[in-house]
Amino acid sequence: MDEQIKNSADAPLLEVNHLRKTFPLKKSITGKVLSELVAVEDVSFTLRPGETLGIVGESGCGKTTLGRTILKLYPANGGQILFDGKDITNYTKAQMRPIRTDMQIIFQDPYSSLPPRSTVGDILSEPVLVHGIVPKNEVKDYVMDLMEKCGLRDYYYERYPHEFSGGQRQRICIARALSVKPRLVVCDEPVSALDVSIQAQIINLLKDLQRSMNLSYLFISHDLSVVKFISDKIGVMYLGAMMEFGTKKDIFDNPLHPYTKALFSAIPNPNPDVKMQRIVLKGDIPSPANPPSGCRFHTRCPHATELCKQQKPEYRECEPGHFAACHYAGKV
């Protein structure tokens, strides 16, 4: 661990350049792709050790695909993924295997992400044994220690996942991901399926673990308030493309993109006396299989002009470290 921290002091742990991921929709008999769905288009960012990058967006914006493509669970169709300085974009499955311990994933649904017929002990010891994280005779102690860290009681070791509530299951998932001592964890909506009081527990647990294990998170969520709480940098996605990217302060204090502003105002306020003036977006999210021309957001944007329909706005650095893809960034 110490060594790793030393040689990666300031270099980015993860660098993503112009990443593109498409899914074929229709194929000819010979296997030629006739039409495709662009799930992620031209996404770039860097993530430093110990940092958290929050990705926000609505359903169908490609945030989950982005996370899985970075982990090479899906092959990328373009661009570059640099992990710890190595270009892993074209690594084979066998080449990926040793790096798998460095990058892990936590899922949204704590019910389908645990194998139903294994005990908690089995679920947690399997990766430790397979990757030889600790010597065989220390595995149980290691797992027990990990369980304690993740807020799981020792007698859970012999129980089955179906006996636990969502929050406890999510803790098991976190423990499983951390059992191989990863450096990057992709959290794919880890708290969306949980209750409010449990959400807070899990977010605090993730924060504590980040501090003690020097983890980097790619935190994917549709909930801006959760992302705000845990992230250092935030990216806002819409229909596969990055709309705005910047530090937490940039995004929250000075949102440049109209979509980000609309997202902020859509969150219901838990104060009955505040009747806020809400920007309600018209219409529905267009299908990602058939995105609008020009700016992807122009069909719902309250400030759209003729230019937005015609020309795709450039993803540009409007302020130092603060990117946005809008012709009128900051002007409306």
Add this chain to the structure above:
Amino acid sequence: MALILKDKNEKKKNGHYLSGKEIRAIAKENRKVMNALEKKKHRKAAESEFTTQMKDDANILEIEDLHTYFFTDQGVVKAVNGVSFEVPKNATVGIVGESGCGKSVTSMSVMRLLQGPQGQIYSGSIRFKAADYKRDEKGNPVVVATAADGKQQYEIEEKVYDIAEMPIHEIHRIRGRQIAMIFQEPMTSLNPVFTIGEQLDEVTFIHTPGATKEMAKARSLEMLSLVGIAAPERVYASFPHELSGGMRQRVMISMALICNPRLIIADEPTTALDVTIQAQILELLQDLKKKMDGSILLITHDLGVIAEMADYVVVMYAGRVIERGTVSEIFHDPRHPYTIGLQKSKPTMDSDSDTLFNIPGNVPNPVNMPKHCYFKERCSKCTAKCSGEYPGMVQVSPTHFVACHLYDETKQGGDR
């Protein structure tokens, strides 16, 4: 096969699992109770058996000491365990609570949609003030006037039904016509093989005697435009899969409104939707609230939605009501440690602290509830008294009730 072998060792190692004898005992008891309750559900009963009186005439729905149990193989799950609250006329009451707290089961009990024979209303009453046709001795509706074209107008009278006592085949008097429901999952709540129009018209046909096709269609289109659908004719002719989630939820809402129900139960109407779509639907519901002549029972886990929509709030935890009052009482003067914790643990847009407040621990397993306060193990303000009996409801203001030992002495007002 492997799992069976593995389990044998399991049993030796810990006594955590039920023994075969206990399982058989549970099954036997369950069968006995379930059979009796099923029999009651399907009995023939005269109308007088399930008509009662409201306690307060200003209410449309009164739920009193409702117990809804699920008789599972592992024991009795008391999903709703003595819930009482009322819904006044033209008001929106929000039930808020976490998953498994019994909020949906409460609404299912009101609609009598529980999955039998496991799910049963064990005891308690659900009094609902319905507007039903007045019937003569033979059970036929009384005709007031007959229009020139043969359409008959029936006399309407208000009757109070106890839904919990109603035999299941009488429930059509209420379901759909008097109480409508909006479900969480708009994607699966519409039948994919019929057009939206057919599904909407059907509601009119079922609940309005003598409705013609033209009447039904006119009503359906009217409702579609009421819920803010710009091209009602197009949506009327389309199939559910052609619509997006937000549109389908609008259709569901219009379907609920067709019969002019006196009560709409909205079970997590915005949970499955995206934030920007959720904002649209909330806007619509607020708008409808003003327009329609009826009450809304809104069930959600989202405090933000409750704060925006509701007039009265009921907070539930593990099958019981732990606090209820007006929306400003609950949000500005919460009394129960759980309500306080729930509000604090929600990350808000304007907070800047480093760690979130959280309520430790988990909801107790529903099969074996402790005798003491269910929140005891997670509560930060626990006293010696909390190990005793489950706390009763204490009135802290005319409209504000809380079930917590902290307020046992302070019958009126008092500090936090």
Add this chain to the structure above:
Amino acid sequence: MAIEELKKENEALPDEVEAVAAPAAEETEPHEKNVRLMSPTQMVLRRFFRSKLSVVGLVMIVSLFLFCWLGPVVYNQWGQGDVDETGKVEYTYSEITYTDENGETHTFYQVVETGKTVNSLAKPDKSHPLGTDKTGKDVFARLMYGGRVSLAVSFLAVFIITFFGVVFGGIAGYFGGWVDTVIMRICDILMCLPGFPILLIVGTLIDSFGIKGQYKIYYLMAFLTLISWSGTARLVRGQILSLREQEYMVAAEAMGYSAARKIAKHLIPNVMPQLIVSMSLSLGSMILYEASLSYLGLGAPEKYAAWGTMINIVAEDQNILQNYFNVWGPPGICIILAVLGFNFVGDGLRDALDPKMRR
């Protein structure tokens, strides 16, 4: 009302359950530690035994097995090939009508006295509980020995089918791509083959190879497995395709497990429930197959009993069909019992192992 009494009576019920479930909860221990639930196996058993039909099926199957394997140990005076040679004198009458030249009809009764060396077609009595068949073999004993063959052959066939199905279905489902396409097209072709005609041809071929008659049915059933694994393969493939989308499989992928581990530890155990169900349902159809083949004369020679062979007799002799129910009835009933039993158990297992399939 009865319900009120019940309620009063049961007022104590929930507390009782609690008392059973949480014996002397200590203050220091969290409440949840003492909550006692059911293990996965217990839940499966509970769901299985809830249905009366599956219990009936299980009883039928178990008693058939006991009958066939333990029966001959107790009832051992006759083996399957033993002929009762006690002999007896039998009289047969026949009517002869003769018309003489005057056009008068004369009727004679001819009485033939035969001294048989074997006690054939005996009615049920003390020494033969179900009588004897045409060659003087004890029906009851043959029923037990025949059951061994029928059940063993079907079990063997089902296991081989399942093996092929898991291997090919697993490969197709896991690897996908062209491998999947090839295997699935083979399945399509196999599904088009008409089973019985081919088996008849294969039966003749086996004869021409000079394979001993008593093993013929095994060869035939082995051939049958070769052409009927496609259903199981499809089931396994479909199951694996849906399991692959489960997040715990994605997690296994992200953990960097090898393909072999993923298949053996994560996929196969989760396909098992469906497999067990399909196996128990196909056992019934295999027994029917075996019986039909034997009935068509493709089974073991008469000397060796099998349920189908035992019924085969009626095809040759109308007299037996009409007058000797005790010869062909019992094997028929056994076949019905076995097929029904396996189907009941299969349905029960499906409800127990795979509750989602029910609705």
